[in-house]
Amino acid sequence: QKEVExxxxxxxxxxxxxxxxxxTYSDRGSQSFFWYRQYSGKSPELIMFIYSNxxxxxxxxTAQLNKASQYVSLLIRDSQPSDSATxxxxxxxxxxxKYIFGTGTRLKVLA
Amino acid sequence: xxxxxxxPSNKVTEKGKDVELRCDPISGHTALYWYRQSxxxxxxxxxxxxxxxxxxxxGLPSDRFSAERTGGSVSTLTIQRTQQEDSAVYLCASRxxxxxxxxxxxxxxxxxx
Numbered sequence: 406q407k408e409v410e411x412x413x414x415x416x417x418x419x420x421x422x423x424x425x426x427x428x429t430y431s432d433r434g435s436q437s438f439f440w441y442r443q444y445s446g447k448s449p450e451l452i453m454f455i456y457s458n459x460x461x462x463x464x465x466x467t468a469q470l471n472k473a474s475q476y477v478s479l480l481i482r483d484s485q486p487s488d489s490a491t492x493x494x495x496x497x498x499x500x501x502x503k504y505i506f507g508t509g510t511r512l513k514v515l516a
Numbered sequence: 517x518x519x520x521x522x523x524p525s526n527k528v529t530e531k532g533k534d535v536e537l538r539c540d541p542i543s544g545h546t547a548l549y550w551y552r553q554s555x556x557x558x559x560x561x562x563x564x565x566x567x568x569x570x571x572x573x574x575g576l577p578s579d580r581f582s583a584e585r586t587g588g589s590v591s592t593l594t595i596q597r598t599q600q601e602d603s604a605v606y607l608c609a610s611r612x613x614x615x616x617x618x619x620x621x622x623x624x625x626x627x628x629x
Contacts, residue, residue, distance in 0.1 A: 411558075437616055448607055448620040449559070493558060497616070502547060503572055504618070508558035 407432040407498050411507035419515050424481040426492050426510050431475070434499025438470060438477045441493040443509065449493055453479065484514040518542075520610050520621035528627045529598055537593045537624045541610030549609045549618060550583055550593050559607065565591065567613070598628045 441449035561575040
């Protein structure tokens with residue numbers, strides 16, 4: 406059973422701080438990883454994806470991937486109250502387009 | 517259309533009734549997914565369609581669940597003899613072939629009384 410695991414939170418950070426969201430996965434063959442943001446009562450929207458080991462930056466967001474440790478993270482710099490949401494990590498089972506989602510981490514940015 | 521659309525947005529039904537949920541993907545997207553999200557939970561994969569290939573039904577929780585996709589576009593998820601545990605938000609997503617990004621619809625909130 407391929408799994409993607411996340412701490413459910415909530416993770417509370419003060420406005421302006423760096424929020425660090427973490428995800429581990431069991432499928433060693435996984436090649437791509439996705440971070441979705443889901444506001445309460447809304448559908449998920451893609452924030453970032455990462456394929457290669459290392460860091461990938463997009464504005465205030467940085468995705469980090471460590472395939473050896475089977476670990477992917479999302480850093481949000483200068484956190485804003487509008488970043489308060491649940492963040493879902495996802496990855497397709499290797500060799501397929503069947504995506505496994507984590508249960509999500511709820512982030513609260515305190516004004 | 518501009519995005520993935522789903523209907524109805526809300527559905528309340530009685531235990532034992534059948535329901536049909538509809539998904540209209542982004543035009544040109546050949547891949548279509550159905551997921552289920554129970555309260556406070558992550559997304560549970562149900563079924564995946566890719567073009568004319570046989571669908572991956574490995575996530576359907578029981579034989580009461582079925583889905584079809586007509587003409588490679590609109591998809592319908594049918595739940596027969598609904599049970600209270602079927603209550604959830606059912607999300608549809610579509611993806612352009614050759615890419616990894618899924619675009620989600622707004623979901624259908626199903627409540628089984």
